[in-house]
Amino acid sequence: MTKKMKLYDFPKAPNPRRVKIFAHEKDIELELINCDMGKREHKTPEFLTKNPSGKIPVLELENGECISESVAICRYLELIKPEPNLFGMDAYEIAYIESRNRHIEFELWMQIGISWVNGPIVGSLGIFDQIPKAKEASDKNVRSFYERLDSEFKKNNYVAGDRFTIADITLVSAIDFASDMVNLEPKKDLKNLYRWHKEVSSRPSMLVE
């Protein structure tokens, strides 16, 4: 029996979810290792040898080497199993998909993150000095990015043009997390955004926990 790669994971955490969706799309099986963030297992000295940033997901290869950061892990999976292609076929498409993925990460995900750390769930943990004014600004930025997406989805079926890519996985994870955990569900009148969300959410890969 072949040894499987291990993914350090935590249920409902949005970044491990990105990798699990990606692996499902690639038909790659990973052994999921529960890293209990509630018990701060991602901050132990042992875990920091796997990822000095103390974050999940981490992919541990068969030889024990570790890769952190969702997009870096996904790119590794793309390189060891190129089909179906999710990162681009030629130099221009690879760069274009990366730019779109980064727009979602730096302009939407980052703002959702600010709303999350300054919101009620993290607040209830009492471990973080919250800044309500920062949350007001980030909530507004999230809403404004949703409007931009809605207008982009008038022209494009997917985040990076006419086919499903890593950038769609990044966006669906962001929106689902914002909706379920940060009280930032997109307004119902953003019809193009909802059309995209419904279509992407119907993929079997989206059912991963």
Next chain:
Amino acid sequence: MTKKMKLYDFPKAPNPRRVKIFAHEKDIELELINCDMGKREHKTPEFLTKNPSGKIPVLELENGECISESVAICRYLELIKPEPNLFGMDAYEIAYIESRNRHIEFELWMQIGISWVNGPIVGSLGIFDQIPKAKEASDKNVRSFYERLDSEFKKNNYVAGDRFTIADITLVSAIDFASDMVNLEPKKDLKNLYRWHKEVSSRPSMLVE
């Protein structure tokens, strides 16, 4: 005469600098087009057709197609001119370098950005509602990341192991911007960080404006 690729640029802006350093390392000549951020030329309708995020740098190819986001532009240059390699040689190294580059971007650059938008230079423009408490927190996070880097440079010569890569370009641009523009120069006792900075800064590519 071959038509050159164009880079939309602004002097002293740290992200265009990353691409200019990278292109110099690759010996790729780009035609620099000044995009005057002071006049908000990066927010005009015409510029938004090149990059809907309204940011520089943007690389415009010979056929008029545009790529935004520094790292995506650099990856494009790597793909069209593989030598010298700055993104990794095999699947593991490519993923590892990407993870290290992302640690710098998401944990250091992002915090420097928060200190910058809430600091005196942006404040003097009067276009942004500043949050002093957010700057206090991000200043502290930047200082703490410098300490982490110092301890990593005890073990590694470069950000991603034993050779110069894109991740070093990301870090040197971050530290130089933080030092010159955000009043966040690393403390002098971080000897390993300074050793790395001195070595990297001596490369001819670092002299680009």
